[in-house]
Amino acid sequence: MAVALTSEPAPAPPGPPGDDSPRKIISTVSAGDKAFRGVLRSAGIAVLVTNALILIFLILRSLSAFHRAGFGFFTTQAFYPELSGQFGIAALLPDSAEIAVIALAIAMPVGVAVALYISEYAPAGLRGPMIAVIDLMTAIPSIIYALWGLFFLMPRILGTDEWLAFHLGFIPFFHFTKPNFLSYFVGAPFIAGVVVSLMVIPIITSLSRQVFSQAPQGEREAAYALGSTKWGMVRTVVLPFGRAGVIGASMLGLGRALGETIAVTFILTPPTFHFTIHVLEGGGNSITAEIANFILQYDTKGQAALLACGLVLFASTLIVNSLASLVINRSRSGAATAD
Amino acid sequence: MTAQQAQIAPDLTVDEVRVRTRTGSAEGSATFIGAAAAALGLVWLVYQRVLPFSGVLGFWVCWYVMFLAVYYLMARMQWDGLEARNRLASVAFATGGVLALLIVIDQVGYTLFKGEGAVRHVNFWIKSASLVGPQTTSMKIGGVFHAIVGSLEQLGLATAIAVPLGVTAALYLVEIGGGFAQVVRTIVEAMTALPDMVAGLFIYVTLILSLGLGKSGFCAAVAIAVTMMPIVARASEVVLRIVPGTLKEAAYAVGGTQWRTVRDVILPTARSGLATAIVLAMARGIGETAPVLLTAGYTKELNLDPFHGPQTSLPLFIYYAVHVLATPPYVERGFGAGFALVVVVLILFTIARRIGGRAPGELSKRQRRKLSREAS
Numbered sequence: 001m002a003v004a005l006t007s008e009p010a011p012a013p014p015g016p017p018g019d020d021s022p023r024k025i026i027s028t029v030s031a032g033d034k035a036f037r038g039v040l041r042s043a044g045i046a047v048l049v050t051n052a053l054i055l056i057f058l059i060l061r062s063l064s065a066f067h068r069a070g071f072g073f074f075t076t077q078a079f080y081p082e083l084s085g086q087f088g089i090a091a092l093l094p095d096s097a098e099i100a101v102i103a104l105a106i107a108m109p110v111g112v113a114v115a116l117y118i119s120e121y122a123p124a125g126l127r128g129p130m131i132a133v134i135d136l137m138t139a140i141p142s143i144i145y146a147l148w149g150l151f152f153l154m155p156r157i158l159g160t161d162e163w164l165a166f167h168l169g170f171i172p173f174f175h176f177t178k179p180n181f182l183s184y185f186v187g188a189p190f191i192a193g194v195v196v197s198l199m200v201i202p203i204i205t206s207l208s209r210q211v212f213s214q215a216p217q218g219e220r221e222a223a224y225a226l227g228s229t230k231w232g233m234v235r236t237v238v239l240p241f242g243r244a245g246v247i248g249a250s251m252l253g254l255g256r257a258l259g260e261t262i263a264v265t266f267i268l269t270p271p272t273f274h275f276t277i278h279v280l281e282g283g284g285n286s287i288t289a290e291i292a293n294f295i296l297q298y299d300t301k302g303q304a305a306l307l308a309c310g311l312v313l314f315a316s317t318l319i320v321n322s323l324a325s326l327v328i329n330r331s332r333s334g335a336a337t338a339d
Numbered sequence: 340m341t342a343q344q345a346q347i348a349p350d351l352t353v354d355e356v357r358v359r360t361r362t363g364s365a366e367g368s369a370t371f372i373g374a375a376a377a378a379l380g381l382v383w384l385v386y387q388r389v390l391p392f393s394g395v396l397g398f399w400v401c402w403y404v405m406f407l408a409v410y411y412l413m414a415r416m417q418w419d420g421l422e423a424r425n426r427l428a429s430v431a432f433a434t435g436g437v438l439a440l441l442i443v444i445d446q447v448g449y450t451l452f453k454g455e456g457a458v459r460h461v462n463f464w465i466k467s468a469s470l471v472g473p474q475t476t477s478m479k480i481g482g483v484f485h486a487i488v489g490s491l492e493q494l495g496l497a498t499a500i501a502v503p504l505g506v507t508a509a510l511y512l513v514e515i516g517g518g519f520a521q522v523v524r525t526i527v528e529a530m531t532a533l534p535d536m537v538a539g540l541f542i543y544v545t546l547i548l549s550l551g552l553g554k555s556g557f558c559a560a561v562a563i564a565v566t567m568m569p570i571v572a573r574a575s576e577v578v579l580r581i582v583p584g585t586l587k588e589a590a591y592a593v594g595g596t597q598w599r600t601v602r603d604v605i606l607p608t609a610r611s612g613l614a615t616a617i618v619l620a621m622a623r624g625i626g627e628t629a630p631v632l633l634t635a636g637y638t639k640e641l642n643l644d645p646f647h648g649p650q651t652s653l654p655l656f657i658y659y660a661v662h663v664l665a666t667p668p669y670v671e672r673g674f675g676a677g678f679a680l681v682v683v684v685l686i687l688f689t690i691a692r693r694i695g696g697r698a699p700g701e702l703s704k705r706q707r708r709k710l711s712r713e714a715s
Contacts, residue, residue: 029597036598040515043507044523047572050565051526054533054541061544113435121432130436132692133443139619139688140443140681141626143654144450147661147677151670152449153396160397198442205439229425252532259534261629262654266662288536292632295543303548310540314533321532325525 054314062308068301073308078273079290081305082298089287089312091275095189096286096313099264100257102193102279103200107257108250110197111204118205119212120234131209137202146263149195154186154267157194161185161280175278183282187269190279192286195263200253207252211245212238244331251324255317261288287313366417371430374410378402381409407431447685450677457675464679467641468656473666483676485641486656489556490683492645493635493652494625496560497567501624502617504564505571510601512572513579524576530569538565539630547634554636556645559652562630570620578612579605611694618691622684628654653680 029037066073068085076088118130162185165176178184215238223233264286271293272283287309295306382402410430414423457463457478467485475481508527512520542562546552582605590600606613636649637659644650651659653676660673 033597036596036601037515040507040511041519043504044511044515044520046504047508047523047526047530047568050568051530053545054537057541057544057549058537061548110435110438113432114439117432117436121429122436130439133440135619136688137439137443139622139626139684140446141623141628141654141684143626143628143657144446144677144681147453147657147674148446148449150661151453152445156395157397159395160400163397198446201439201442229421231425231428232421234428255532259532259536261534261536262658288534288629291536291540292629295540295633307540307544310537314537317532317534317537318529321529322525325528 058307058311058314062304062311064301065304065308069305069308077275079305081302087305089309091273092285092287092290092309093312093316094275095284096258096288098275098277098279099189099193099196099260099284099286100254102190103196103257103260104250104254106194106197107200107204107253108246111201111249111253112208112246114201114205115208115212116234116238119209120230120238131206134202134205134209137198138206142199142260143262145195145199146266149191149263150266153195154191157191158182158185161188161190165280173277173279176280177278178281185280185282187267187282187284188280189268189284192264192267192284193279195267196257196260199260199263200257203253203256204246204249207249208242208246211242211249215241244327248324248328248331251320251327255320255324258317258320259288259313261292265289265292367426370410370413370417370426374406374413377409378406381405403434447681450674450681453671453674454676454678454681457671458678463672463675468639468672469641471639471669471672473664473669476668478668478671478675481672483653483656483672483679485639486651486653486676487679488641488643489635489645489650490625490652490654490680492643493556493560493563493631493650494621496557496645497563497624498617498621500561500564501567501571501620505568505620506575506613506617508568508572509575509579510605512576514597514601514605527569527572527576531573533566533569534629535566535627536629538562539633541565542630543633553647554634554649555647556635556642556650556652559631559635559650560645562634563624563627566627566630567620567624570623571616574616574619575609575613578609578616581612582608614694615691618687618694622687622691625652625683625687626654626680628658631655632658653683 065081065087068081069076069087070085072085073088075090076086077091079087079092081087114130114134118127118134122130159182162180162182164174165185166180168174169176176184219237219241220233223237228236265288268284268286268289270283271285271289273285276284291306291310295303298306379402382398382405386398386401407427407430411423411427414426417423418426460478460482462479463482464487465484466480466482468481468483469485471481508523512524512527539562542558542565546558546561547554552558586604586608587600590604595603631652631654635652635655637655638649638651642648642650656676657673657680660669660676
């Protein structure tokens, strides 16, 4: 560049006076490239088509269920699709959401703490291994989490549940209306939420970590220069910078928690169709658990009803995830981590 | 300002104190250990002796809260509020990291530990479960060979479908771009978070209900591919995007067509990253349970043909063993299958770590040796 600046400017090529319009750029694309671009484009289209097909087939196959249940589909807290039109998601969807919210309430603080530790506090030599651990958490199959939750966590958490119910029972969520036997605590939404939270933690951690590490060096140094401690710097620079990223990551985690199947199916026993905010009481249900338990047993009518539930689940995760990417892309940190 | 600086400057030259860049100190460690021990003792006394609490988990939660409180008090006795809060934050975040580590070790370790009883018999690895009844207590009969075969075949088919499609879609996003590519990117992002149950429902509705294919390993593989494809596409896009633009421009400058540039420059440069993306997606794919549950069917028999008849995979075997059959011997077998599944995932994960982690274009030892051989 420096050489070009000091050398004589090249004389402008002679052209017809008054013709300032930009030169036309002609690039010839070879036949091979045309075919190649066609292949790439068709892969893009295939992705769209797959997604559209998912939507179309779910809608087509569940239409009959919507016809039978009518508006009651959204207000009925029961699910007997084979016998009558008495079925709906008024219990299933809130139950799913409840478990997802419990999962998020645990996963968000832990996930952000781990992300901050990796990006700000961990010694350089430990950073790589910690990232590997988080990646491994993502790679562990959900059925392994489910086994762990059912056989390892469940017996050990019941005492804690009891303690919560009898000392924090004045909080509506922890209120316990059933007799005081440990067996009534088994299979509660709270336990399912704890297990699902472990699957959500790596999602929140890995995204938040990327956002935190993008916090501008200049602002960090400015905070230190003003006499801030490390925590002060994190609180005033890193966290505000990463706020939108954390919110977006948490919403992605919420989407994942809504769609989680196996852990929820294993733990929620017995399946009930009555929504309750008392999360410590055994029983409960979710859209995914209901589908997993019954789709292979039901007749066509019942399957249509379950597919309608699947459609609602698909729509709700789609909305949550679109909102998440909107939040991430609109934010300052999101723009920094776009690619 | 200038007067102050003039006053300070000579002082600095007089007594220079070496700045300690290390963050740890003897007081810090002692405070940490002391707080941990004090909290342990206090919680043990109150939780177990004075108040009738029970439950291991509650004990450790109480211990942690108590530890943070004691630590803060001890820090406050030695340092001012600012420094004490700073140290409290460091400790809290560090324990978050330790917690993540503990969770992973616990998950993997517990499955391996509980599965060990079943997997130490050779027959577990080479026999199918065809002779196993719900109450067959002897672990010397039957095994999960049929499920291992099913898992590997389904994973192979799913990879064969998802990887070409995913990598091509990623190439489209990076190399062609434009408004339509933005739409595709949004859809891919949305599909990454597609509940795996919905992928299973989709294949169940299309291939099995509408096209009338029976439940088979192939249907399961397509369902797994639907969940794997967006993972491959997103991860590949990230890797392809960091291929240096100068390399591409050099290829175009010497007259390369777009196809030759992609084949000879972009893909080889991004090879290690792409391989990592693919292997990680495979690790995710092999653990998929919900899609397989609806599409593969369940059988105790060995079925080598993924295109006809039901075919069991490892996650499906665990699901049936623990949730549907749920007898104690079957649960033990389920944990054995969990052992096998965790081992496969760990192997795939290790491969991904070994080939990954290199910048685009950085060569492995073997590639460097090959290059130097060719050069000489």
